[in-house]
Amino acid sequence: MIFFKFFNKFLSVALTAIISLSATAIPCNSGELPEYVYLGGEPFGLKMYSDGVMIVELESYFDGSKYVCPAKKGGLKESDIIKEINGTKITSNETLREAALNSDGNTLEVTFERDNKTLTKEIVPIKNTAGNYLIGAWVRDSSAGIGTVTYYDTNENYFAGLGHGICDCDTYTLMPLASGEAVIAEISSVTKSTNGSPGSLNGYFSDKVIGKITDNCDIGIYGTFDTSLTENKEKLEVAKESELKTGKATVYTTLEGNTPKAYSIEITSISRNTNSAESFTLKVTDEELLDKAGGIVQGMSGSPIVMDGKLVGAVTHVFVNSTNEGYGIYVGNMMQNYK
Incomplete structure (x- = not known):
């Protein structure tokens, strides 16, 4: 597995991939949030082909x-x-x-x-x-990697993940999407994070296609999905922005295979900038997650966060120099940005 370059020595997006990502915020579209969605937490493999070719180096x-x-x-x-x-x-x-x-x-x-x-x-x-x-132009025309599904919306028939966009690893420019697909991924091992060196979820793609990628934007990946994926999924109420607060919460992520597991975290601070992909900071408190992963690792981007029984957001970044901490995005920002 090849990992992306860090675009900031203090902050890294939590996606295992051959590309690097940015979490620059863009304005949200107006509209009512869905009342309920199905909880994600499982890894998915992403194959994306760009609309045109991006120059990454001149020779x-x-x-x-x-x-x-x-x-x-x-x-x-x-x-x-x-x-x-x-x-x-x-x-x-x-x-x-x-x-x-x-x-x-x-x-x-x-x-x-x-x-x-x-x-x-x-x-x-x-x-x-x-x-x-x-x-004299070296170009890139495709990307691939592993991320985590945040939620499934059966009313609009789409899923959302990552909480940030996919950017080129050399230019840090958002990759223009021509086509792409999401497939089920299996996690085979975890490279543990240590301060100064974020770890990663290591895995492989299966032949099971989730659906087509329809949008790569600054605060998420979106696509259609096979509705059978939600048959045994938990349906959760979506938290209003006013319900996002500091305190104990739960993150759902996958460290082995394809089955998510709940781990305890704490939301430590809140940003009320609704256009931000960095809506709050979080700290991993779960001993098992700290022992197995060292906190947040690459590949956990999109891992859903639940507080008081409601979906409040998703993991987006790990702090490189403090890997038990990171950023999360309020789920409403992801939902309002869906096109």
Whole structure:
């Protein structure tokens, strides 16, 4: 299992993956919260394909007199998302490479997105030492990892998880979603967290598909699901924001197999910023969870938190230098953000 890079030495999202994540908040949509949902807590495998390809690194080549990066010279930057070349849709690293290889060195019209704006630049590929035409851009077109389901809403037929979005590990930019699927995951072992070094849930994907990923946004992953998954699930009332408070609570997460287990925590402080993905801080107090995991580990993102018999939120981050503590998101923020 390959783990993401930490984008902050003091704070890390709690997702086991080959990508890194950000929890920057975005405004919530208005609307009434559902009264009841089904409790999650089980791990799921995420396979996501991006809408276009994201530039993660620029590379220069020797053009006979000096080193040049065609993409950079033409005005492209890291985090740009290439959508089309000469009017042909770019869907993968392979289609981008083919467009450059087949260019014969002729100018390419590249359409891309930057800061939610669609732009066009002209790029002139050059030959590398092997004689292939390239534009000098390393790109990423897909992501995969393990997270935790927070809840299932059978009224709207969707599930939510993670409590933060999936971002590229090199640029920390939210990955644009073209398609994706969620599958049942099995946890085979736990790498224990220690202060300064968050651990992880280690596991594998099964062949059982939960559903399709429909949205990757800053405060959650959302998708359709097979309703049979809720047949033996507990139905819980959704807490109002006014009911979010400090005190003893319970987190449901999975350290082995696919069956969630309840562990005791304490909510230690509250933020009343309803647009924040960091709605409160929490501390693990359960001796078993501390003994087996050292507190919060990567892969626990989305683990639901229950207080006074109501769903109040989910785990989102672990404090790297104090791994028994972290951030959580109020569940209403996740629900109001669902599109």
